[in-house]
Amino acid sequence: MSDDKPLRWEVRQRLILIEARLIWAGCLTTQDLRGAFGISRSQASKDIALYESLAPDNLQYDLRGRCYRAARSFQPRFLHGTSREFLRALRLFDPESEHPLITLASETAAVELLEMPEREFDVVTLQRVNTAIRERLQLRVDYQSMRVPEPRPLQLSPIALVHTGLRWHLRAFSLSHERFIDVLLSRMRGVPELLDEPAMSADEDWEWKSIVPVRIGAHPGLSAHQRAVIETDYNMQAGVLERRLRIALVPYYLRLMNVGKDDRKRPPEQQQIILLNPEELSELDRLA
Known part of the structure; x- marks a missing residue:
């Protein structure tokens, strides 16, 4: 996982794909790099040689399969080799994406993901909330709680965005409730209004700090x-x-x-x- 000297971003991405294929696909050819990055065969060969120089015990050539495979002494250098990384690549899969790990995931046909539906909210909502947190400003939002039948306005002093593993919410002090609360972004109605009022410090939120x-x-x-x-x-x-x-x-x-x-x-x-x-x-x- 450590590098002796900095690598250019584009080179590092190609080395990551080399390692990813060794870990998850079980084989590597120059065509894998050429297809993913649009580089020449000679450049792909140079990248494999560079990877081998950085991790000499990680790959061996399979004459019968005409590809490189992970050696028994393989130890990840650029990745962790965990199921979490593989799942992240699958979740990000988009046929039009140029991310190397997503390219690898596109070839993994015998995998199905079962996930909770995303709680959707307007991108402008996220922009305004992030701006309020960064610039430490208050917000005014119309919020639909499940405790009351109609949306009601809330004046909020934001602390942080949180993803719980299921949904996004804003941790904030509610001037309307006079206490710290969690506000779901997906239940904000309309666009939050930035107010020219300073937000409270997170240090005042005992449950947060x-x-x-x-x-x-x-x-x-x-x-x-x-x-x-x-x-x-x-x-x-x-x-x-x-x-x-x-x-x-x-x-x-x-x-x-x-x-x-x-x-x-x-x-x-x-x-x-x-x-x-x-x-x-x-x-x-x-x-x-």
Whole structure:
């Protein structure tokens, strides 16, 4: 993952594709580089030679397949080689895109992605919200809450944008509510209005600036072999997956991981992971 000297951006992109093909496609030819970047065969050969000089133990030539393959001693240099990187490439796939990893993903036919629908909002909304955060200005928005039947105006002092894994919201102090709240961007009606009023500092938001540990583990009702599989699934260390999170984000993380204070009451085959420190988190106002 480290470089001895800086590489030009376009060269680095070609080296990334070389490594990606070795990791996920299992083979590499000069045509892969030529097709992805529109370069000559000689340039493609030079790129492979450069990669081999930077990572001499990473590839070997397969005479029968007429391609390069990852050697047994392969160690990623430009990527991590994780499933997360592969998933990111698949999510970004666009036939017209010129990103090298997306080019690789386009050849992966036997993969299907099942994802939640995106909560859509106007691009101008995102522009105004980002401007307000960057320039520390207040916003006025018409907001459709599920608690009232009609949209109502809110005056907000924005803190940060948050993606919870499912949707986007704005963390802000609501002058209308006189407290910090989370406002979904997809439920803003019309275009937010920038106000010539200074926004509050994030330091005034205790739930935003305070960090707490969230610990997750395998359900104790599982067998030792089952627990070992779960611990590997979630890359747990010593049987624990720990994340240190802002208090304001803890409820969203628990919802995303489908864990909570009653985990141990559910059958282990249904609730395979549990929240290990519910007592510690239950003392927080947001989780009470």
